[in-house]
């Protein structure tokens with residue numbers, strides 16, 4: 001198994017450590033997501049993996065082979081950049097064929113492979129176009145096809161969908177995931193959108209300020225956040241008695257039933273549910289509680305006083 | 320509310336006047352030259368062209384010019400592009416100072432550079448003598464004459480155009496594309512060919528045209544260093560020998576060579592696709608190069624910087640030596656202020672400096688007067704008439720300096736309606752006129768940039784607040800674009816204050832410019848005075864440069 005292993009990676013820009021002792025194992029064939037706020041070092045970590053920069057300390061290996069000092073053009077990693085970085089002086093076909101040409105593949109093999117990846121990305125009709133003449137979504141597919149055509153040992157995607165609108169983004173996400181399943185290539189995906197991370201990954205690593213805080217399946221990270229930062233970054237969290245509880249794990253009941261007494265401060269409608277912001281007036285703590293939208297309006301309104309209880313089933317008692 | 324809809328009589332009048340001036344002083348004079356080359360005793364003949372092409376010596380001179388042009392492009396292209404790549408990808412600390420140093424040859428008039436090079440590398444130059452002593456040789460280790468020496472000097476002054484243009488173009492390189500190509504397995508050579516070159520290609524082509532033209536028409540190098548005959552020197556010779564018809568033919572041949580190359584380069588540029596500038600590009604990250612490579616490039620850059628600083632240091636030093644000491648001592652060391660005292664004590668000696676200051680100022684003022692309103696109209700109200708006027712104003716960019724001068728001689732030696740029937744040749748104004756003509760294209764384009772970068776909404780805000788067009792122009796447009804416009808003017812002032820090629824053909828007793836005095840003093844063995852003149856001009860140029868930096872820092876960075 002050619003797992004990708006990052007061992008105690010530290011990287012220093014100027015005088016600041018942008019990555020601090022990062023250790024990660026990306027299992028062979030996994031769809032692995034790096035999730036973290038802007039500036040936390042995600043791109044830097046990707047650049048270390050791709051070989052664009054040599055880390056100040058630490059080792060990178062694939063399948064047990066150390067590649068820390070291997071230059072990027074020898075690593076065989078497909079990279080999809082945030083702005084796609086398509087070559088504007090080439091057609092769609094030439095972009096996809098570029099890596100094959102560089103590798104000196106024979107012409108007929110090159111053409112066959114280019115055709116295969118054009119088809120995989122659904123770009124057959126656009127092969128002769130220049131890349132400026134494509135929509136954002138099409139450009140993204142060219143970028144993915146170009147990275148895949150070299151049949152890389154690993155696919156690295158740096159926020160490839162940040163330029164797209166919400167609808168297209170969701171569609172592209174599914175497409176990328178489908179292509180990844182089809183090819184089985186180990187994939188590192190970078191995003192700062194927790195929803196995106198949870199919905200498409202096998203594994204998620206949450207980063208902050210150059211450190212990896214937690215690695216796990218989406219469910220693990222969401223349901224059992226290791227600390228307050230992870231809990232708050234991956235969804236909304238309420239700290240109660242040292243626990244991090246999700247809004248849907250709390251409920252509101254009629255006052256005097258033994259929970260924490262709170263007052264409703266704000267109600268917002270999000271579509272599938274109502275979101276209450278409540279305050280415990282004795283110590284000023286605030287909590288967020290969700291209530292499913294059953295089509296009959298919300299139960300509580302601003303100013304109401306009620307009790308906050310833990311409710312693993314996500315039920316909300318009616319008053 | 321549309322400004323386009325309102326008919327404004329000022330604009331057509333302005334365009335008509337500008338077009339008339341361009342026709343009278345640039346286009347028609349060229350036809351006078353063609354007439355002078357093809358009409359002898361009032362009838363059409365190609366005899367003079369025949370005389371030119373039948374004589375192998377003449378043809379050889381034309382070939383020499385073309386070869387010098389090609390050599391200039393090659394040397395400047397390689398050196399300038401390499402320096403731009405170094406500054407973009409490898410330079411770390413002190414980038415700004417390096418950049419300004421690398422640009423500095425642009426700020427010193429060519430004729431002074433040539434003289435400084437001769438003082439350093441000529442037969443009795445400081446560097447030559449030092450090397451001779453160091454190697455213990457009986458005579459100079461090389462002869463600073465001919466093609467190589469001339470190309471050396473030209474390369475040193477002209478690489479700046481390649482460097483600056485390519486450097487600016489590289490700012491629009493999307494660095495992610497470099498990494499994309501690298502991650503797909505491309506070597507650095509391939510990255511250059513497939514990713515970097517398409518981005519810098521327009522800059523390379525433009526610089527090719529610029530440096531070829533200046534190589535083909537360069538005058539101070541071939542004239543002062545000698546040993547290699549080119550068209551520009553032969554034009555002056557023909558003119559001195561009163562063979563104006565031959566001078567005209569030679570100027571037309573020079574023009575034909577540079578136009579042919581210009582068209583060829585344009586054709587190549589149009590045939591291949593270039594990449595549009597991308598302002599959202601990912602920034603270049605300074606690379607971690609192999610230590611050996613880094614050391615090698617650092618040495619090249621250090622040598623270049625040394626080459627730039629040495630001539631300036633040499634002439635400043637020598638200008639404080641007595642002429643006798645410069646001529647006789649191996650390493651002059653008799654300090655004196657005499658050279659400067661002579662210049663400031665004798666009005667006759669000071670006059671050329673004053674002349675040049677006055678003429679360059681006049682030329683820039685006239686040039687701005689013509690180009691500022693035109694640039695404004697061209698940027699804000701593009702039209703067919705505007706395109707014609709723009710073409711006419713840009714015309715001098717295609718004309719070698721020698722040709723502009725020969726045109727003026729042919730057109731204005733006798734009465735001409737455009738000069739109200741007064742012969743201009745021999746009068747004071749002819750040089751300011753020539754300087755203005757030469758400055759027009761650069762002034763126009765720098766004004767267009769300055770005005771184009773002014774956001775239209777500022778102007779619309781002023782109008783919406785009730786200000787009329789004139790008020791808006793004076794109170795909003797002028798103050799906001801002035802720094803860029805003036806900086807362009809100052810740059811042209813620096814160019815014109817030491818102008819030599821046209822000056823050599825056009826100067827007279829009333830307007831002897833400093834460049835001519837520098838050369839004649841040198842030739843009359845008044846070396847000390849000549850160098851002191853040079854230092855004074857450099858001082859003026861650096862003072863002007865300081866002004867540009869105050870006005871418009873972004874111009875070069």
Ligand SMILES: Nc1ncnc2c1ncn2[C@@H]1O[C@H](COP(=O)(O)OP(=O)(O)OP(=O)(O)O)[C@@H](O)[C@H]1O
Pocket residue numbers: 013014018036037038039040041042043044045192604
């Ligand atoms: N070339 C560089 N030189 C100096 N500092 C840098 C450089 N590149 C990145 N940094 C710094 O390193 C830190 C991490 O940057 P990085 O690009 O890895 O963040 P990121 O997690 O990808 O952020 P985003 O989500 O905004 O893309 C930032 O503070 C950034 O300012």
Ligand SMILES: [Mg+2]
Pocket residue numbers: 042043044158
């Ligand atoms: Mg990033």
